[in-house]
Every structure is written in structure tokens, then in C-alpha cells.
Amino acid sequence: MNNLEFKNIKDWYLSGFDLFEKKLNGESKSFLHEIRKDALLTLSSLDFPANHNEEWKYTNVSPILKYNFIPAVNSILPKFSKKEIEKFLFSNFDCHLIVFINGIFSEELSEIGALPDGVIAGSLRNIVKENPQLVNNYLTRLSKIDNAFNALNTAYSFDGLAVIVPDGKVVDKPIQVLYLNSSGDELILSQPRNLIIAGKNSQVNIITNYCGFDQNLYFSNIVTELYADENAVISLCKVQDESHDAFHIEKLQASQKSNSLFNHYSIGFGGSIVRNDINTLLDGENTETHYYGLYLANGKQHVDNHTFIDHAKPNCMSNELYKGILDGNSHGVFNGKIIVRHDAQKTNAYQQNKTILLSKTAKIDTKPQLEIFANDVKCSHGATVGKLDESSEFYIRSRGVPQELAKSMLIRAFANDVIETIKIDQLREQLNHMIFEHLHRVEIHNQ
């Protein structure tokens, strides 16, 4: 099928819904289906964002709209063996492993193992089928549709990660989630819909890893919702290493109740056009939020990180550190928004964005943004753009270190501010390796 049959790409996606509905069979009776239909209606009334939209000023999504992607449910799922997926996993530490292929849960490949009593980790689809009462108050309630991409995700929402930690439960081992994507004969639209709910006084640590099986073209369009109840501690570490040609768009919407702590890490390597929206609502007193981000881009990659921290209640703290390393012809975009609402007195909010340009042709557009409506606050943001410091490089070289290695040392040091905040040693090491692999540079090892 080609584009000519459809006036625009939106009609293409709207037209696929009938087939999707058929594939759902009995599952179309769930509460979720009403939401899907609403979202489809919303989608039909929305246009995909264009550059004149301030939120998408620096990111041109038209290449994504050139292709007729087919929602993974409407297509054939590729089969992978455990051996084949091994190289995509972060290894050498104990974890609960959950695997999604093109956004759809794979029971054979997952090794969830024993979870504490009452804790659920696995497929959202299964929960909607079996225990809808657990999720219907949260699913699509946290993240409101605000553009055509997340409308598309909601309309075709089918499966994704579900983690539900009841009050007082602590999940000791991290949950590792692998999202492996690959297009076969058809161009695949992979649309995981993730939901993470942490009850009062609970703790959970999740690593999500978005990968391309081979370097082909597909589109990952993700929505993640996260809810942290009082005193909950959640850590979510997202690693994005999609294929060179892939498109990756994720919207994360988190909501935190009082005294909760949310750490979000975003480490980005792959994708040709990448857009992350990471939004957190601090909806209770004394909450704490940390964002750590590191994005690398090379070749013609376009990487756009939009973060939004919404201080709605008093006495909260947020801290954000985003670093970018841009090489080749890549284009980086950072937009960090912090809003301190009228009542949110005694807010502390900090934000930093630092970017290094490694080549003459790399480009960065950064926009830190503060909007403050309360008076008793301490807020600051900083942004810097530059290249590797020449005098530092000279210093290292004067100690007999070759130029390329000296550069790598500086890159490593730059990235380390973010990487060192990750608590799992093995994960840290493997990420360090990926940094150099991705930039095609001499690697620095520990010691």
C-alpha cells in the first residue's frame, strides 16, 4: 500500500483501526476499548505536530509521516530465540526480566522469576484481561492526550509493561525490561503502553531498554504512565538504543504524592529521530524528583529531549542534570521546563543542561525555561554549550597521552556526571562501553 491512497498519514492510521478491532476479538469488551475509541476520535481531530508549534519548533517530524507504519498487532510478530536476544541484555546482575517484541509481551523470552507477594510485573494486556480493577483508575488517567502521537498510541494501545507494587512492598531486584523491535516485510509501529504504580511505602527499580534487533526502519511510539503514592521510592532508568533508521517517541507522565522520591535516568544512543517528553507532576508535599539525562548523537541523528517538572505543592525539591554529546551532523534539542505553581512555596528547583559539540557540523538548540508563580522559592537553571576544553586536552597530552585517548578521557569525564548516579555497578560499566562504541572512539576502561 502506498501513501497515494490516503489523503494524509492520519487517514492511514485511522483506517487500520477496523482490522485492529477484529484482531482484538473478545478483548474489545474491556474498559480500555472505550478509551481506544475515544482516542481514535481525538486522533481524527488532531494534526501531527509541525514546526510552528512551539513545543516542536526544532524537531521536524515529517520524515516519520512519510511512511505507512503498521501497528504491530496488525502484523506478524517476528520470533527470536533466547540466544538471539542475549546480546541486548544488561547482564551480570540479578533481575526480573521482561521481554517485549515490537511492543507485545513475550512469555517465552521473559524470565520474571519470583516476585514479592502481591507485586505484579509483566504484560499490561494480561492485567486488563484478568484484573482490570487494578489499573482502570490509572490507565490513561495520568497522561492526557496532548498530541497526535500519544493519541495514536492510546488508540492502538494493546500491550506494554505493567508494574504494580502494593503498599509497603519492596522489590529488591531490579526489573529489567527489554523492548526489542524489528520490521519484517512490513514497516512496524511498535507502541508499548507502560503503566507503573507504586503504592504507599513501596520501592521498585526498573530498567527499560529499547533496542533495534537489526538496523532497519520502524517506529517506536511509547507512552509511559507512572504513579508514586506517598513515601514510594521509584527509580526508572531508560536506555534507548534503537536502530539507526528507527524513529523513537516517548511520552512519560509521572505523578507523585507526598514524600515520594522519583529518579529518572534517560540514556540515549540510537534512533534517527528521537523525541522524549518526560513530565512529572509533584502533587504532594515534600516530594523529590531527580532527572538525569545523557544523550549521544552521531551521523544524522536528531535527538530532542523535552522535560517538564510541575511543582504543584509546597516544600518540594527537583533536580535535573542533562548532558549531551553531539558528533557528526547530529542535531540536539533540549527543552527543560519548570513551573512553580502559585501554592508551591518553599520549592527548590535546579536544572542544568550541558552540551558538548565534537564536530563542526553538529548543532544544538537548548531552551531551559522557568515559570514561577510563587515567591518563596529557590530556582536556578544553567545551560552551557562548548567543545572539549583545549587546555585540558593539552594538559593530558603533555603527560604523554595520545590525542584520541585524551579526548576520550574528557568525554568519559563529561558523561560520568550522569553515569555515576546510576546505582547498579554492572549497568554503569556496560553503559560506559556503549558510549565509546557509539561515538566510535577509543575506549577508557576503569582502573
Next chain:
Amino acid sequence: MAKIEENVPSQVEETSDDMKMLDDLTNSEYKWGFITDIDSDTVAKGLNEKVVIFISQKKNEPEWMTEWRLKAFRYWQKMEEPKWANVKYPPIDFQNISYYSAPKQKPQLNSLEEVDPELLKTFEKLGIPLEEQKILSGVAVDAVFDSVSVATTFKEALKEKGIIFSSVSEAVKEHPDLVKKYLGSVVPYTDNYYAALNAAVFSDGSFVYIPKGVRCPMELSTYFRINSQETGQFERTLIIAEEGAYVSYLEGCTAPIRDNNQLHAAVVELVVLDNAQIKYSTVQNWYPGDKEGKGGIYNFVTKRGACRGKNSKISWTQVETGSSITWKYPGCILQGDNSVGEFYSVAVTNNYQQADTGTKMIHIGKNTRSTVVSKGISAGHGNNSYRGLIRVGKNAEGARNFTQCDSMLMGDKCGAHTFPYIEVENESAKVEHEATTSKIGEDQIFYLNQRGIATEDAVNMIVNGFCKEVFKELPMEFAVEAQKLLAISLEGSVG
């Protein structure tokens, strides 16, 4: 024309006299609110090609100027009003504005004695007695009374050096080549909605030309004053500094109290050639509206300077305390290699004032440098936004920028916002941006209180310290005035 009773509290002479000052602060409404009773030659409300032609004819402009205005007007008609600024105001009815107003007598005078005594009184009330200024401070004053230049002083002294300091309408007649070459070259009428409107209907403004190698011996200054009711003021300023020239230009303004909002859409263009420098300072104190936010001036200004030559420099300094809405981004196009752009700003919003201001630094040439220091103070229901753009082009090797924007908040109903845009396309560029927002320090106030300093004075002191980095860039006379203005603007905002 309605005549409003003067209610001018005695001016504070010495800042050390705290009690007196406090008294003054709490009593002062808008200090410079009065209307001069002079007949104005005002065109009927509305805007169409006829009005544009009328303005042009009224000013005896040559045909090419009329053509240019008409082109701008036609372009303006096709444009949409911009809405992106972080300010709120009722829609402006552009047909409900009178686009031309000139004092009926247009004196062509050589000495002050010939000036209408009413006018002279106005200037005295403004605190700028021409003779005194002329003799004591050595400042040449081109007083723009409403829209037409009335008296230009020191012209002769400047003429000796070859400096041209006149109104734009005079320059159009006397130096058409210069005007043709530079007018609209930095801010073309296609630039934005209000620049197009200005190009179509601009009434008058200042024209400055500093010839090659000349250092202007005095600070040039224009006092603007909006006078006729409901007359939009569309000023146009053009300053050209030839190779190796230097000029410092001051712009300051006050306006009388009135109920209807007034639109002010000025355009300022600066052109700097090799090794030349322009320093442009503004103290803006137009009527900000009353305590409920009623009335006040809309100040939608396009200011831009082009550093065309090597080693050229433009420095903008602004103190924005007035206007109900301030919406402006004085910018620098750093085209010449090694050129320098600077922007120092203090913006105060009290009561229901809104400000969306900042700067644009466009780095094009090699080794270009820019510094941005912006201080925003919000009190009452005021909303203060910093919006800035730092763009480093592909060929701007070694470009360097440092930006600092700090906001201070007083009271729990105000807002402070920052929207900095940084776009870098050259790896050798170094760009730094930092911003902070915080409340006025309670511990600092307490410290001063226990030294026997009243809270209001303590606040003034702290705020003045907060703004010092910017004030020190202002010429002497302005710095004093700016400090007083700040105190008056923030009167009653704490405690």
C-alpha cells in the same frame, strides 16, 4: 482637552533623608502625571492608505518615502497580530487610534526664547529645563513633544564635528542618501507586525550620524513624552556610527496619566561600522496603569543594532519601570569579526504590569562576543518574563556568550519567567547561560532592620544592590534617576 490637577509631591533631593523619602514613596501616585494644554493637530481615528499619505504629506516627505510607507502599510495589512508573548491584554482596535498628532504651532526656532512658554513649562515639570541641561550637563536634548521635534539644541556644536543630530523628518529632507541607505536596513518593514505598522505611520524620531573617526563629545539624549489623548506614538530612531566613531545615546521617557491604553510601537535601528561603537541607554518610565491595572502604556518596541564592521560594538542598557505592558527585545547582529554585543537590563513589574523582554544576540562573524545581564523584579500582580535568543551561526568561529538572568520576587501574586533560546551551530562556540529566581532575602531585610533601617528602605537598598551590575553601565545622570525610579515603582510592595 481635559486638564488633570497636578499632584506632584515634592521631589526628594537627598536619598539619605529616609523619612522624607518614605513619605514620598507612599504618597506618590504617578509623579509625572499631568497634561499640557496645547492644541494638537490630530488626524481622525483610523488607519488606511489615505492616513499614511496624509502623514507623509504633512511632513513634506519626498515621494520615495511615501512609497516606502505605503509598501509597509500594504504588507502590514497582510500580517497577523503576534500572540506568542507571555502577556495578556484586550485586543487592540487599530482603527480606534489616531495616527498623527503634532503641536499646532510648529516652531522653527534658533533659541529657547522663541519656544512656546507652555512647552517650556512642561519640560520643567519633567525635570529637564532645557537651558539648564544645555549649560550644566552638556547634554544636547532633542525633545520630542508628542510626535514632532520642537527644539533641537547643541546642533551647532555638533555640526562643527560633522555630527548630524536631527529629527528623522529633517534628515529625510537634508540627508536623503543616508536615510535611503540605512532606514529599514536593520529592521525592515517585513520584520514584524509592529515594525511594519511603525514603518507605515511613524511620526518622527531621532536621526544621528557620526562621521568617520569622530567621538561624539557629549551624550545625546531625547526625551519622549506622549501627550495627546489616545494618540499612538510611533517613533523611529536611526543611529549610524561610521568607522571608528563613538556615540552614547540616552533615551528616557515619561507620560501623563490617562485611562485609555496607549499603544507605543517604536523602532530603533543602529548601524555600526569598523571599530565603531554605540552605547544606547534607555530609562523607560511611562505610565504603568493604576493599582488595579487600569490604563497604562503598551510598549511594543523593535530595537536592533547591526555590528556591520570589524571590532564594532553595541551596548544596550535599559531600565524598564513603566508601561503596563513592555514587550521588546533589543538585539545585536554581530556580523563583523570580533564585534561585541552587550545587553544590560533591569525590568520592574509592580501592580498589574507585565513585561516580556530580553535580547537577541545573533553571532555571524568570527570571534564575536556577547554579554547579557538581565535583572527582573516582580511585585504585586506583576509578571516578568525574560525571553532571549543566542544564536551562533555555522561560521561564527570562536563565538562567546555569557548570559545571566536573575529574578527577584516580592509578594505571592507575582510571577517570574525565563525563556532563553540557545541555538548553536558551531563547535568552537562557548555559550553559557545561568538563571536564578528567588525571593527577596528575609535575612537581609532583618539585618538591615536591626540596624534601624525601615523595611521599605531596606528593600530599596537590596533591590539597588541586586541591580547594581546594570546601573553601573548607565551614564551618571541616568543612574541616579534609575535608582529613584526603582524606588517609586516598588513603593508599597513589601510590608
